[in-house]
Structures are given as C-alpha cells and as structure tokens.
Amino acid sequence: MAELGKNLGDDKVKTACHLAFKAHECQDKTFLEEKRGSDVIIFAFAGSWSADEWFTAAGGQAFGEAKIDPEQFPCLRSISNDELANVNQAFLSKFVEIIEKSTLKKKVMKTFNDGKRQIIFTGHSAGGPLAIFATIWLFEQLRSKRGVQPSSTSHTCLTFGSPLAVDHIFCHAVRRENWSDHFMHFVMRHDIVPRIPLAPPSSTMGGALHEILSFFNPSARNLHVGDSTLALEFFVNVMRNASCVATHAACTLMGGTNMLMDTISGFIQLSPYRPFGTFVFCSTNGRQLVVKNPDAVLQILFYSLQLNSEMEVSGAAKYSLYAHLAYEDEIIKNLGRQSVDCFDTLGEIPLNSCDSIDPQIIVTDETLNDFGLSARARLCLRAATEYEKQKAANLSKMERKKRIMKDAMTELESYRSDCEARGGYYDSFRKNQYTEDFQANVRRLELAGVWDEIVEMLKRYELPDEFEVQKEWVDLGTEYRRFVEPLDIANYYRHLKNEDTGPYLERGRPKRYRYTQRWLEHSGQKPSGSCGESVFWAEVEELRMKTSNRQPFAALKQKVDEIEKNLKEWLREGTVKKDAFLQGSTLVKVWTELHRLNPTEVQDITGFTRCSS
Structure with missing residues (x-):
C-alpha cells in the first residue's frame, strides 16, 4: 500500500x-x-x-x-x-x-x-x-x-x-x-x-x-x-x-x-x-x-x-x-x-503501442492501454510531465543566479556603511553626487532584472509551487527588499516621477517588492501590509510634500502616528537602521518641521532612537 x-x-x-x-x-x-x-x-x-x-x-x-x-x-x-x-x-x-x-x-x-x-x-x-x-x-x-x-x-x-x-x-x-x-x-x-x-x-x-x-x-x-x-x-x-x-x-x-x-x-x-x-x-x-x-x-x-x-x-x-x-x-x-x-x-511515455522489448516501456504501454489512452492522450501526458520538468529547470536557472545576487547585495552593504559619512544610505543615493552612488545604481538595476524575471515566472506559475515559501528565497527576498527598495524610492522622488505617475506606493511600487513582502508576511503569519519597513521612505516623502504645501495637520495626523509607531518597532527589530536618523536626513528634516508645528502631537525625532535603545 x-x-x-x-x-x-x-x-x-x-x-x-x-x-x-x-x-x-x-x-x-x-x-x-x-x-x-x-x-x-x-x-x-x-x-x-x-x-x-x-x-x-x-x-x-x-x-x-x-x-x-x-x-x-x-x-x-x-x-x-x-x-x-x-x-x-x-x-x-x-x-x-x-x-x-x-x-x-x-x-x-x-x-x-x-x-x-x-x-x-x-x-x-x-x-x-x-x-x-x-x-x-x-x-x-x-x-x-x-x-x-x-x-x-x-x-x-x-x-x-x-x-x-x-x-x-x-x-x-x-x-x-x-x-x-x-x-x-x-x-x-x-x-x-x-x-x-x-x-x-x-x-x-x-x-x-x-x-x-x-x-x-x-x-x-x-x-x-x-x-x-x-x-x-x-x-x-x-x-x-x-x-x-x-x-x-x-x-x-x-x-x-x-x-x-x-x-x-x-x-x-x-x-x-x-x-x-x-x-x-x-x-x-x-x-x-x-x-x-x-x-x-x-x-x-x-x-x-x-x-x-x-x-x-x-x-x-x-x-x-x-x-x-x-x-x-x-x-x-x-x-x-x-x-x-x-x-x-x-x-518515458510511448506515443503508440509498440513492439519494444524494453520491460519498462511494455509495462507503461499496458497501463496506458488499460485506461484507453490514445496517442493524442499520451502526447498531452508528455506535455504535462515536461511542464513540471520545465518548472524545475526554471528554478535551477534562478538558483544559479543566487551567487550573482548575493555578491551584488554584499557590494550594497559596503556602500551603505560608506554612506554614513555622507548623510545616510537613502539621502546619499538620492543626491547621487559620487561615483559610488552611480555604481550602487548599477547594482540596483542588475538585481531588478533578476527579480523581475522571477516575478514574470511567478505570474505565469512557471516555478515550483513551493518556491514562494522556501526559507532561503523568503530570506533572500526580504534582504533584497530592505536593501534595495529604499534606493528605488530615492530614485523615484529624485526624478520627480511622483508628479507624473503619482505616489510611489499607489502607482510606482514594482511587483518584485510587493511579492517578496507577501512571502515574509505569509511565512510569519502576519497581517497583509504589516511588513512595510522598506517603504517608509515613500511615506516620509509624501509627508514632506504635504507639509510643504501647508496641508492641515489634522489630515496628516493618522499617518504621522502610524509612522511613529512603526519606526519604533522597526528600530527595535533592526529592520530600519539608525543612519536614517542622521542629522540632515530627509526623515529628520520632515519630523523636525512637524514637531515644530505641532510639538504636543509629534514626537521629537531624537526620541525615536532613545526608545529603541
């Protein structure tokens, strides 16, 4: 049995x-x-x-x-x-x-x-x-x-x-x-x-x-x-x-x-x-x-x-x-x-009953005949088998690219460390003043190409069904999202794409980040949208523009409270780094202005890092 x-x-x-x-x-x-x-x-x-x-x-x-x-x-x-x-x-x-x-x-x-x-x-x-x-x-x-x-x-x-x-x-x-x-x-x-x-x-x-x-x-x-x-x-x-x-x-x-x-x-x-x-x-x-x-x-x-x-x-x-x-x-x-x-x-499925002396083919042929499976049926069964093999081949192809992906991530990690002397990871890339920023952008685009290839396969269900819950890929996707999405957001707002396309989170966020975020949320049995630590820069950018346009604080309060709460948690977890709070960063500038305008309802920016210690 x-x-x-x-x-x-x-x-x-x-x-x-x-x-x-x-x-x-x-x-x-x-x-x-x-x-x-x-x-x-x-x-x-x-x-x-x-x-x-x-x-x-x-x-x-x-x-x-x-x-x-x-x-x-x-x-x-x-x-x-x-x-x-x-x-x-x-x-x-x-x-x-x-x-x-x-x-x-x-x-x-x-x-x-x-x-x-x-x-x-x-x-x-x-x-x-x-x-x-x-x-x-x-x-x-x-x-x-x-x-x-x-x-x-x-x-x-x-x-x-x-x-x-x-x-x-x-x-x-x-x-x-x-x-x-x-x-x-x-x-x-x-x-x-x-x-x-x-x-x-x-x-x-x-x-x-x-x-x-x-x-x-x-x-x-x-x-x-x-x-x-x-x-x-x-x-x-x-x-x-x-x-x-x-x-x-x-x-x-x-x-x-x-x-x-x-x-x-x-x-x-x-x-x-x-x-x-x-x-x-x-x-x-x-x-x-x-x-x-x-x-x-x-x-x-x-x-x-x-x-x-x-x-x-x-x-x-x-x-x-x-x-x-x-x-x-x-x-x-x-x-x-x-x-x-x-x-x-x-x-191997024979397309027609034959006089083969191969014992395996003889048994296969007898089985298929018992179920009345014609040559056309056998061709379809071959296609079903090959389709599963192709999924495995697609996975092997992506597995071979892991080394390239990890090497690019290592370079970005080194870039991030160097950025602390230039105002932080996000803001240094946003200004794009140094050769290192250009090289980081090349790595960003290289990684985007690989992950977009994975996304296209997932859209067509051309990878093994268990792919999106495999721990190694969930971890790799999470690391990629946390390292690289801030760079995408910086690039988006540096080129003012929001003015033509709309806010990053609504119209500009690529599927490669949405997909990998869902993997993490599913594996941790967390609510949808709860692992948004890689997109908080987009929310900060939108707040920056709204405060510049003199929008009333009452319209912003719910989002401000949400970001404050999440940032404290992400700092404790280590999923948001302290370089975001360096003097002169976009986050510090926005929160300093919000605190100046509403000191009773917006926390002093220095309180974030103290709470996480």
Whole structure:
C-alpha cells in the first residue's frame, strides 16, 4: 500500500469507503463518524441529490464558483499574485453550514487535542468536496492557532467519485503548503460524476442534472434514467465540455499558438475546476494508476472516457452512471493487488503501442492501454510531465543566479556603511553626487532584472509551487527588499516621477517588492501590509510634500502616528537602521518641521532612537 500513501493502509481505505457509502445511504445526517481501534477516527460526509446543492446561481458565475473567504481559509491563495482560490460555492456553503451548526467542529478539535488518533475525512460523490473542505479547515486551524505544520501530521482526506470543486489556485496553494499528499481521490475510469463540473450548469441544469442525481439518490432511485435519452445527452454534453477544457489546457502546456482555441476561449467560458492531490484511477480489470501531476490528471479524466465509435455512446452513458456506485465493490476486490502503477515512475511515455522489448516501456504501454489512452492522450501526458520538468529547470536557472545576487547585495552593504559619512544610505543615493552612488545604481538595476524575471515566472506559475515559501528565497527576498527598495524610492522622488505617475506606493511600487513582502508576511503569519519597513521612505516623502504645501495637520495626523509607531518597532527589530536618523536626513528634516508645528502631537525625532535603545 506504500504506493497509495505512506500514512494509510488497505484496511483504512476500505473502512473509509464503506463509511462513505453508508453516509451516502443515510440522508438524515450530515456526517457519520466511526472510531477504528484506538488510533483512527473517520468522519464521512453525506452527499446531496438536489441540483441546487451542486451548483448555485448566486453571484452570477457561470459555473457556480465563488472566491474563498480569506479570513476562514488564509492559505488558499497565490501569495505572490495575491489571487484567491475559487471553489464550488454550493459545496462550500454546505460545509460552512455543517461546521457552524453541527457538532463536527467540537468533535474534530477534541480528537486532535487528545492527540491519539489519526483523523480521516471521507465522502462519496457530493460528500467528497465536503471532506476536502473539512480537511483544509483542519489544516488551517492547526497552522494558525496551534503552531502545527499540517505536513507533519497524518490526517488524511479520502474521496470516492468526488466531483471537481476547486480551481488551479487552490491546487497551487495546497501543493505550496505541502498538503497535497494528504488528499487521495479514487475515480473509476468510466464514472461521469467527477467530470460533471467541467460542463456549465446552464447546459446540465434544465431538469437533466436533477434527473441524473435521482439515479444516485438511495431514497428515490430512478434506475430508468440510465436507459433514457436524457442520460445519453447528458453524457455527450459533459464530455464535449470536458474536451474543450482538456484541449485548451494541453495547448497551454505545449506553449502552442492555436488561434482556434484562443478564439473559442474568448467567447466560451471554460470550467475553472481542476484536480488536485493524488488521484487513483481504477480500470475495469483491477489496475490502478496513481497520478499526482494535476495537469496529467485533467487529461486522463477526459481521455480515459473517450470512445472508439459512436456505437458505444449509448452503453457508455448508462455504464458511466453505474460506475459511480461501484466503488465499494471495486475497492474491496482490488485494493492491495500488485497492479498499481505510479504515473511519476512510468518513465518515458510511448506515443503508440509498440513492439519494444524494453520491460519498462511494455509495462507503461499496458497501463496506458488499460485506461484507453490514445496517442493524442499520451502526447498531452508528455506535455504535462515536461511542464513540471520545465518548472524545475526554471528554478535551477534562478538558483544559479543566487551567487550573482548575493555578491551584488554584499557590494550594497559596503556602500551603505560608506554612506554614513555622507548623510545616510537613502539621502546619499538620492543626491547621487559620487561615483559610488552611480555604481550602487548599477547594482540596483542588475538585481531588478533578476527579480523581475522571477516575478514574470511567478505570474505565469512557471516555478515550483513551493518556491514562494522556501526559507532561503523568503530570506533572500526580504534582504533584497530592505536593501534595495529604499534606493528605488530615492530614485523615484529624485526624478520627480511622483508628479507624473503619482505616489510611489499607489502607482510606482514594482511587483518584485510587493511579492517578496507577501512571502515574509505569509511565512510569519502576519497581517497583509504589516511588513512595510522598506517603504517608509515613500511615506516620509509624501509627508514632506504635504507639509510643504501647508496641508492641515489634522489630515496628516493618522499617518504621522502610524509612522511613529512603526519606526519604533522597526528600530527595535533592526529592520530600519539608525543612519536614517542622521542629522540632515530627509526623515529628520520632515519630523523636525512637524514637531515644530505641532510639538504636543509629534514626537521629537531624537526620541525615536532613545526608545529603541
């Protein structure tokens, strides 16, 4: 069972599957729990057979998606790009209702506090997304309130036939936090349900989805749906939309310039939902394919349900519904068998079945054939694999530039020391009177080029997901921001760019500083904007101009108080250096003038350094 998760065993998966189906049959409760010995407790969520609880029209989004609440799920975002994850609003609302109104929260936290049991969340069908959100909720609780890194726990989520319910940013965030291995999703090759969210509700809601769900409803099961024209049309519609999503994703992976796909995506909105975690695809003959690469999972979801001819469509539509109810039988029968293949270790993917004598290629080819993966599918899988390799290559490229970056920072550190005799680091560079100032500007521009290259990769998600939380890069980015951003601010105001562009903080601040500041705030679990020690010079410059323009002090008081409070803290921490308080510096001049005008409300500048001593 090692291939399917180091913290699991076959018996735990079977027990979780059994309880998930028991919850499926028990619609009068939102979740069931079962203790297994003294070391495991399983919480299983019941699904829903109401179309309104699969997709909601609220918010006007075509696929019923909504951005997560950053207060409730602060990790579910892109740190650098500051983008929140989108999830299925109906499923999320159902989970929030459960956590707020049921005993689940109390029971889960009691189990964790006891510290004796592994917690497993599970669900079949629409119960799957609830199990996912419950697991993320627990990990967020542990991270923010307990100081526990969820990656070091054994708590797990197991889903069976779960519909897709989250977007690519959710996947990125979970991989970044090292939570991905805690999620395992079992999918029968022919099960249509995991693919349903790839089609817009507008094309499935008009009675069709309600009728399809009635096939799965244990209290009102309508088996005639499987033989109906409606089931056939539903199957074709879902797979047609899945084709658009998979093809567009494959073109993006390959870096192609398919004008037709660009045109289609311009007026046809594609589903935002994407896979994440570990997927275990189950074939009809008992073979299991374990896939962690989310781009590969998306391609397999589409291509493994492709048909050889139109004659097969009717039978496939019916079987795609029955497959959704077959998990418990298949898991019990096949789990633990030796026919488990891990996609990451398959090696080179042959584009066609061949007569190769290489044992590895033969095994790979047999596995791909078992899941009906055509030459086109295999090409897409190759692209997914190469895309991950390219991310690693991009990281290696940046790693090789670290030495250059650190050397430039060392030169700036020496420059900073020399500036103490010339009025301070900031003001010396702002005046730009010496050769050393010119050389410092060259280093500033060199570093900007490297960091802007990193920013562009992050904008396109072309670096490994964990990049923005790696301690060495967080530390390097923080050091860079504190050393170099004051120089950017000095350059900005020396050239009067504020008169054309506006205040630095509003219109002039480069992304390289915004990104690295967010890294530090995330790693330290600090509020957004709290690590602004590198931009206080821009705030001082704006105060300087406002006092020169005789703005009333009442309009400035809140900002003055904020800067005073922050400067004292940053001086104590050492993140702002005392050379900022040298006689004649911009800061001293501004604060001396403010104190002269308002001695009762503005502190004497000499009091700052005394407070920090």
